[in-house]
Amino acid sequence: MKRKVLSFIALSLLAAACHPAKQPTLAPETIYQEPGVSVITSFFNNRQQTISTLYGNAEALKAARGDSNMVAGAVYRLITWKQKGNPLWFGGNINGAVKTIESIQVSGDGVTHYALVSGVATGAPAERTKFVLGLKASVFP
Amino acid sequence: MGSISLKKASKTTIITVIVVVLMISLQFSSPTIQHPPITGAFNGPDSVTAILKRACYDCHSNETRVAWYHKIAPISWLVAADVKAARSRLNFSQWDSLPAADQQGMRWYIENIVEQGRMPLAAYTAVHSSARISAADTRILKNYVLAVASPKPAAATRAAAKPATPGTLPVAPNGIAYTPDYKNWKVISTTNRFDNGTMRVIYGNDIAVKAIQQGKIRPWPNGAIIAKVVWNQQPADQDGNILTGDFNNVQLMFRDDKKFKDTGGWGYARFNGTALAPYGKTPMFSQTCASCHRLAADNGFVFDIPTKK
Numbered sequence: 504m505k506r507k508v509l510s511f512i513a514l515s516l517l518a519a520a521c522h523p524a525k526q527p528t529l530a531p532e533t534i535y536q537e538p539g540v541s542v543i544t545s546f547f548n549n550r551q552q553t554i555s556t557l558y559g560n561a562e563a564l565k566a567a568r569g570d571s572n573m574v575a576g577a578v579y580r581l582i583t584w585k586q587k588g589n590p591l592w593f594g595g596n597i598n599g600a601v602k603t604i605e606s607i608q609v610s611g612d613g614v615t616h617y618a619l620v621s622g623v624a625t626g627a628p629a630e631r632t633k634f635v636l637g638l639k640a641s642v643f644p
Numbered sequence: 645m646g647s648i649s650l651k652k653a654s655k656t657t658i659i660t661v662i663v664v665v666l667m668i669s670l671q672f673s674s675p676t677i678q679h680p681p682i683t684g685a686f687n688g689p690d691s692v693t694a695i696l697k698r699a700c701y702d703c704h705s706n707e708t709r710v711a712w713y714h715k716i717a718p719i720s721w722l723v724a725a726d727v728k729a730a731r732s733r734l735n736f737s738q739w740d741s742l743p744a745a746d747q748q749g750m751r752w753y754i755e756n757i758v759e760q761g762r763m764p765l766a767a768y769t770a771v772h773s774s775a776r777i778s779a780a781d782t783r784i785l786k787n788y789v790l791a792v793a794s795p796k797p798a799a800a801t802r803a804a805a806k807p808a809t810p811g812t813l814p815v816a817p818n819g820i821a822y823t824p825d826y827k828n829w830k831v832i833s834t835t836n837r838f839d840n841g842t843m844r845v846i847y848g849n850d851i852a853v854k855a856i857q858q859g860k861i862r863p864w865p866n867g868a869i870i871a872k873v874v875w876n877q878q879p880a881d882q883d884g885n886i887l888t889g890d891f892n893n894v895q896l897m898f899r900d901d902k903k904f905k906d907t908g909g910w911g912y913a914r915f916n917g918t919a920l921a922p923y924g925k926t927p928m929f930s931q932t933c934a935s936c937h938r939l940a941a942d943n944g945f946v947f948d949i950p951t952k953k
Contacts (some may be wrong), residue, residue, distance in 0.1 A: 525942055526861070526862050527951040529949065529952070531856050531857040533833075534856070536853075541827060545834050545888060547836050548883070548884045549880075549886070550883075555834075590953060592756055593752070593756055593759060594752045594756070594793075595835055595839065596836050597833055597834075597950075598833055638887075641873075641875060641891070642890065642891040643891065644891060644894060644920050
């Protein structure tokens, strides 16, 4: 009896201490991992329900902080994810699965090379290149 | 046989007498719940106020309804402690004393803490079934926070793109120093907030990214660091793109289950503006960070990690 009472108390304490154990299934594949590039800027679009982050190499980052993004050697990667509500906070949105990966390189002669690395095209290469090269760097401290 | 049961009986009597005497003497030091004046009551739509009055006011206002059994020690101790703690965190009778921005933040906090079933306290609803929150109540609260919130987008431009990083790194009141190292880490998620008109990029150091890849975030390994960079939003352009506006702040979380035991194993720090002014007046500031981050207990107290759903 004593044992029963004790285990009952222990169980209720456990139940009270542990919030329902439901760790969500993680999605590490949505993390973009390419050495040598860092964040230039980010943006989102509620009409498309997408979130995007623009990465670039050192040349691209420098260019996006200046007046012109047409700098030889600049490499850009634009990752666009589906946007979804934050499961743990009503009031916020977070990126979901990757939708598209776009790549732009500026070669020595000022010529640009566009490639849709993954996903379905959302615009003509010339249009997309113009848009990406027009993005300015976010302010970092 | 008779003498044994007599002995037993007298033992029980003695214990009963001791307990009764103890209980009575406890009553002399039993706390009484004060009802200070209502200085600036919460004023929202009647449907919302009705929910809060029913489910929260006994603890989070100066209008605590005290039942007779609340006056009996040791129950009185527990109730008084709850009411004291609850009023110190959030008091609907002094709602007006919160700055407008804090009221705005608190409304969303209330909606989320209720939606997750963390408030009202379960021990309370077990006894006060009328305080339970229904799905309809949650809908009312959701519509309310959405209706009140419409943060104005920042200016259409952003300030100078190259603020100088200060020579010495600023330090938060709890001793945590700012680090610019995150700029070389991986981005674990990109987010935006419609409750306060900001947008964010969240970075993790190698230990944090590895923990996500291995699914080992409960608890997160010591040494994991997460950084969140926050910007104001610009108004949408003609295609609906919302770009970053002015830089707002950087927030950091350092994992060390021993050093930061009091705040759930995470050390919190926040640095405001391009001057990176440390946030918080005393080390206690990090308790408010940790309190709200309990809503992300499912993720080891981190909200913004990539998940399937």
